[in-house]
Amino acid sequence: MASKNKLGIIAGGGCLPGLIAAACRAEGRPAHFLALSGHADPTVISAAGLPTDWIRLGEAGSGFESLRRAGVEEVVMVGPVRRPSLSELAPDFRTARFFARIGLKALGDDGLLRAVVAELESEGFRVVGIDQVLSSCLASPGLYGGPAPDVQAEADIARGIEVARALGAVDVGQAVVVQQGIVLGVEAIEGTDRLLDRCGRLARDGTGGVLVKLKKPGQDRRIDLPAIGTNTVAAAAAAGVRGIAVEADGALVLGREAVAEEARRLGVFVVGVTLS
Amino acid sequence: MASKNKLGIIAGGGCLPGLIAAACRAEGRPAHFLALSGHADPTVISAAGLPTDWIRLGEAGSGFESLRRAGVEEVVMVGPVRRPSLSELAPDFRTARFFARIGLKALGDDGLLRAVVAELESEGFRVVGIDQVLSSCLASPGLYGGPAPDVQAEADIARGIEVARALGAVDVGQAVVVQQGIVLGVEAIEGTDRLLDRCGRLARDGTGGVLVKLKKPGQDRRIDLPAIGTNTVAAAAAAGVRGIAVEADGALVLGREAVAEEARRLGVFVVGVTLS
Numbered sequence: 001m002a003s004k005n006k007l008g009i010i011a012g013g014g015c016l017p018g019l020i021a022a023a024c025r026a027e028g029r030p031a032h033f034l035a036l037s038g039h040a041d042p043t044v045i046s047a048a049g050l051p052t053d054w055i056r057l058g059e060a061g062s063g064f065e066s067l068r069r070a071g072v073e074e075v076v077m078v079g080p081v082r083r084p085s086l087s088e089l090a091p092d093f094r095t096a097r098f099f100a101r102i103g104l105k106a107l108g109d110d111g112l113l114r115a116v117v118a119e120l121e122s123e124g125f126r127v128v129g130i131d132q133v134l135s136s137c138l139a140s141p142g143l144y145g146g147p148a149p150d151v152q153a154e155a156d157i158a159r160g161i162e163v164a165r166a167l168g169a170v171d172v173g174q175a176v177v178v179q180q181g182i183v184l185g186v187e188a189i190e191g192t193d194r195l196l197d198r199c200g201r202l203a204r205d206g207t208g209g210v211l212v213k214l215k216k217p218g219q220d221r222r223i224d225l226p227a228i229g230t231n232t233v234a235a236a237a238a239a240g241v242r243g244i245a246v247e248a249d250g251a252l253v254l255g256r257e258a259v260a261e262e263a264r265r266l267g268v269f270v271v272g273v274t275l276s
Numbered sequence: 277m278a279s280k281n282k283l284g285i286i287a288g289g290g291c292l293p294g295l296i297a298a299a300c301r302a303e304g305r306p307a308h309f310l311a312l313s314g315h316a317d318p319t320v321i322s323a324a325g326l327p328t329d330w331i332r333l334g335e336a337g338s339g340f341e342s343l344r345r346a347g348v349e350e351v352v353m354v355g356p357v358r359r360p361s362l363s364e365l366a367p368d369f370r371t372a373r374f375f376a377r378i379g380l381k382a383l384g385d386d387g388l389l390r391a392v393v394a395e396l397e398s399e400g401f402r403v404v405g406i407d408q409v410l411s412s413c414l415a416s417p418g419l420y421g422g423p424a425p426d427v428q429a430e431a432d433i434a435r436g437i438e439v440a441r442a443l444g445a446v447d448v449g450q451a452v453v454v455q456q457g458i459v460l461g462v463e464a465i466e467g468t469d470r471l472l473d474r475c476g477r478l479a480r481d482g483t484g485g486v487l488v489k490l491k492k493p494g495q496d497r498r499i500d501l502p503a504i505g506t507n508t509v510a511a512a513a514a515a516g517v518r519g520i521a522v523e524a525d526g527a528l529v530l531g532r533e534a535v536a537e538e539a540r541r542l543g544v545f546v547v548g549v550t551l552s
Contacts, residue, residue, distance in 0.1 A: 167443060170439050172439055182465065185466065186448060186449070
């Protein structure tokens with residue numbers, strides 16, 4: 001984060017927008033929130049103390065306007081955005097023109113977000129990845145904390161990688177839970193916490209499973225990188241999952257030290273794996 | 277079903293074992309149940325009134341023995357079998373030898389069932405597909421009942437086929453729910469009813485989604501063909517799903533008339549689609 005130009009943060013859900021804001025403050029970089037109502041968490045946004053405009057997803061016109069008015073040059077999109085239905089969007093004129101151009105199919109999965117990136121760039125903004133702003137959060141290879149994976153865990157991780165890649169290749173979810181070679185669950189839009197909760201109830205007796213989170217093979221690094229935090233470690237432990245494998249250089253680990261500490265405390269491994 | 281030799285029915289869950297038994301009775305073919313305890317439904321099994329042996333999944337030795345004693349030559353495996361954990365299996369000597377040979381990885385997904393087929397054949401049984409015994413249940417192309425799919429439904433079906441194929445190629449689930457181009461959920465081992473229930477809660481406003489069920493691309497037709505029945509139509513309607521597409525010549529529609537009637541009654545389309 002060498003440049004000190006003003007960063008526009010298009011904020012979806014979770015605590016990532018807050019972490020980005022804190023990183024900007026730490027290095028004296030000016031920043032401005034464009035918070036998506038119904039997605040961004042008002043507590044996280046207000047706690048960050050940045051100048052903020054709230055917009056609906058369908059208000060691209062006023063959104064671009066407020067970024068420009070704030071003097072933003074670079075934009076980062078962070079935090080999950082629940083994919084909307086057309087009626088939830090209720091697009092303004094600018095947004096309607098955008099949808100007329102990209103077509104409705106872009107509403108599926110990452111298609112919409114990819115189109116938003118292209119649109120921001122055509123408006124003259126530079127869109128950067130969260131890993132360029134928060135480089136310390138990009139997963140590194142090796143064990144973060146908890147017991148080292150044994151042979152069965154390694155086999156379950158390998159199976160999870162195989163399935164997550166196949167799913168990612170058709171632009172669906174990023175997470176899979178595997179126990180003793182059996183795929184307990186596959187994530188679509190429900191989110192990792194619900195996936196873990198469901199798999200906890202489907203788990204077999206004996207050795208617990210693993211959660212695998214990967215970037216999709218063709219995924220633009222600037223949108224929606226898979227992320228885990230201390231909450232993910234806690235949810236895994238509650239579901240009887242004994243470890244989490246994330247893609248090194250492809251997923252975000254939010255708070256390296258805190259995640260490692262929670263992993264040790266709960267006896268759940270967290271490991272960064274390099275894909276071959 | 278030309279041959280009148282005795283059919284061994286290895287019975288998992290649901291009502292399929294009962295349908296097979298009824299089909300045998302209708303044409304005077306002798307049959308014998310090998311019912312898997314913890315998987316087969318005792319009500320379905322006893323209502324069928326066939327000679328029955330109950331075994332645990334881990335008791336292959338006594339299972340083969342009772343089929344042979346009953347004079348069975350042909351075997352069909354029907355109804356879902358929840359994949360077991362090793363400790364649930366508690367294998368007998370014969371079964372332990374089997375696992376020692378196929379290795380633990382076969383416990384994943386269809387691997388186990390494929391190995392069971394091979395094992396039955398090496399013991400001299402002929403393993404046939406349910407579609408050979410219940411040919412009237414194999415899905416045919418075209419509309420069974422309910423309103424014809426519109427353009428959005430056709431697009432959702434196409435997306436569902438794309439995702440289900442990718443998932444099937446790595447030997448995971450057979451069902452996907454898509455709404456307005458968005459993949460709401462993907463089935464692993466939870467079963468279609470739970471998938472539908474979850475997707476009902478994740479659905480967006482506006483036009484409802486579709487359920488797509490396909491045979492896995494490399495799937496042995498003799499194991500675990502995807503199936504729908506009137507209960508699937510009712511579960512779809514309850515989840516706000518407006519139609520079901522099944523693979524023509526690859527999925528089972530249990531009770532053609534009853535399914536068509538339920539589809540009309542609830543206004544949910546059921547259609548057999550031919551994969552290109």
